[in-house]
Amino acid sequence: MTQEPIVLQNLTKDYGKGFRAVDDLSLTVMPGSFVGFLGPNGAGKTTTIKMLTNLLTVTSGHAYLNGIDVSSNPKGALGGVGAVVETPEFYPFLTPNETLEYLGAIRGMPKADVRKRSKEVLELVKMTEWSNVRIGKFSKGMKQRIALAQALLHEPTIVLLDEPTSGLDPRGMVEVREVLKELKKLHYTVFMSSHLLNEVQEVCSEAALIDHGKLMAYDSVSNLSTKIDSKKLEVRIADQVRGDAMDKLREFQGVRLLNIVNEQQFFIDFSGDEQAQADLLLKIQGLGYRVVSFKESGVALENLYMSLIKSSR
Amino acid sequence: MAVTSTRNLPSDVEQIMTVARYDIFKHLRSRRLIAIFIIEAAILAVMLALPAILNQPYSDKPAEFVQNVLVFTFTNILIILAATMFAGDSICSEFQNRTGYLVFPNPIKKSSIYLGKFLSTALIVLVVVSVWYWVAIIAGYIVTGGVSTLAIESYGLAVLYAFAASSVGFLISSVLKGSTGALVLTFFLLFMIFPLVDSVGTLGGIEPVPSITYQAGAIDAVMTDPYPQNWVEYANETIGLPFNIYFFYPSVASSAAVMLGYIVICNLAGIFLFKRREMVG
Structure with a gap:
């Protein structure tokens, strides 16, 4: 079998x-990639990650981790893997340090290594000051950070993350994303499910789009972004929207659709490069509008994602 | 920090010991262990003090002394309580409390997790039963000046019964989804359902040999000298007995064999079911 970190071959779950x-999901994740596994709720993202972590049995096909079939040799396959699946719960009677000692012992880490790594990973997830407090009363965000810490404890070759920012408050999401960016810098191979497009665009190098259990697209985020030939621009002005000016704007090259939200705000579906986008701004100002803000709305992946999801339904 | 390759994983036996160690840790920090020791201490105190309170003499025979202190009904309830509290939700709680999401994605076989947990439960119930017996045996030694091998045999059977009852708890825990259901079913199965079946069988003149609770009767019978034998009170219309009444006493050998059978079969079935169980929802 090949030695790519993650290989899914005709993976099926009934x-x-x-x-x-x-x-019948097939995809290969190359070493050092940070792959975002995107799809709407119920698309099959969590089921795929659960099969990869042996939490669910495979109906047919194969899932290989570091070349080892998860179904036939889960212990071997999961040896080099760190995982956060759903929002795990912790044993409330243990502290983060004790939890990491336990999981380190299961993985055969020497005590000195566990102590050293525990310090490092708890620092990484900003939980050092809570390291000797029982987890029982931790918030969901704190538990999620401990979950990330345990996934990184043994310096895995593969990190599997299932919607790691799910259920967190905005601050928690930002903090977890910071940790994810750190992982990217450290060249872990990361496979992360998410339905948050901005999150994937922000931290992932590749994205796989899935719907109804089928792979819709899999490429680098930059390649996927270039497949999108229009973007949504949000414009806010200090003056009132005028009908004649809007008609002139509709005739401008690249403007596909103009949607007036209120007297001082409108959206433009625009197709064109950055130069054309700059010219559009000049055109709006040329129409006598004082522009308060002019920015892309949403993320580039969103349009592709929506069009693929629509076409699969 | 570099991303390193996989390290050598510990053997299954080492992982079983690790799981057992941390599971014992869980029990030591739990209220359940404190609760069962309080119950145990209260019953022992009452039973040891009762003859003095009632101004009755203590038995001068070591086995009889222990038998009087550890009334079988209490021994039975204590073991059933311990099995319920420390085995009844061992496996299903990993699913219900979602701690399975933390432990199962690690490189460890589910059978190792199961066996580690069983080992820890076995150790805890062993401690509970040992405290129960050895307090009585030592008190008996102080009062009578001797230790009976019959009491030691009873202790051995009680330990086997505790392990067997815990195995039943583990099997139920591997099947049921919720902790409460598993705890309730374990308790009522051992406390009511099995004894009810034993009674129905006995009424029909069938010795309920496969029943764990029937075989537990040897724990008390072994301390009776001479060992009680099966007998029948035949129907006798003249004294108003319309049907035969059967009295069955399990032998030590059959008791030990059936207990061991429960330990092996329940745990094999429990491991099989646990391995097949999926982490859904």
Whole structure:
């Protein structure tokens, strides 16, 4: 078998009553990639990650981690893997340090290594000051950070993350994203499910889009972004929107659709490069509008994602 | 910091010991252990003090002394309580409390997790039963000046029964989804359902040999000298007995064999079911 960190071959998962959650999914993750696994709720993202971590049995096909089949040798396959699946709960009677000692011992880490690494990973997730407090009363965000810490404890070759910012407050999301960016710098191979497009665009080098258990697209984020030939621009002005000026704007090259939100705000679906976008701004100002803000709305992946999801339904 | 390759994983036995160690840690920090020791201490104190309070003499025979202190009904309830509290939700709690999401994605076989947890439960119930017996045996030694091998045999059977009852708890825990259901079913199965089946079988003249609670009767019978034998009170219309009444006493050998059977079969079935169980939802 190949030695790519993650290989999915015709992976399929059927639940009862004929529901197929993952349908003949094949993809290969190269070493050092940070892959965002995107899809709407119920697309099969978590089911895929659960099969990769042996939490669910595979109906057919194969999932390989570091070349080892997860179904036939889960202990071997998960040896080099750190995972955060859903929002794990912790044993409330243990402190973060004790939890990391436990999981380190399961992985055969010498005590001195566990102590050293615990310090490092708790520092990374900003939980050092809580390292000797029992987890029982931790908030969800704190537990999620400890979950990330345990996934990195043994310096895995592969990190599997299932919606790591799910359920966190905005501050928690920012903090977890900072940790994810650190992982990217450290060249871990990361496979992260998410339905947050901006998150994927912000931290991932590649993205795989899935819907109804089927792979819709898999490429680098930059390549996927270039496949999108229009962007949404949000314009706010200090003056009132005028009908004649809007008609002139509709005729400007690259403007596909103009949507007036209120008297001082409108959206433009625009197709064109950065130069054309700059010219559009000049055109708006030339129409006598004093522009308060002129920015891209949403993320580039969003349009591609929406068009792929629509076409699969 | 560089990303390193996989390290050598510990053997299954080492991982079982690790799981057991941390599970014991869980029990030591739990209220359940404190609760069962309080119950145990209260019953022992009452039973040891009762003859003095009632102004009755203590038995001068070591086995009889222990038998009088450790009334079988209490021994039975204590073991069932311990099995319920320390085995009843061991496996299903990993699913219900979602701690499985933390532990299962690690490089460890589910059978190792199961066996580690069982080992820890076995150790805890061993401590509970040992405290129960050895307090009585030592008190008996102080009062009678001797230690009976029959009491030691009873202790051995009680330990086996505790392990077997815990195995039943582990099997139930591997099947059921919720902790409460598993705890309730374990308790009522051992406390009511099995004894009810034993009674129905006995009424029909069938010795309930496969029943764990029937076989537990040897724990008390072994301390009776001579060992009680099966007998029948035949129907006798003249004294108003319309049907035969059967009295069955399990032998030490059959008791030990059935207990061991429960330990092996329940745990094999429990491991099989746990391995097949998926972390859904």
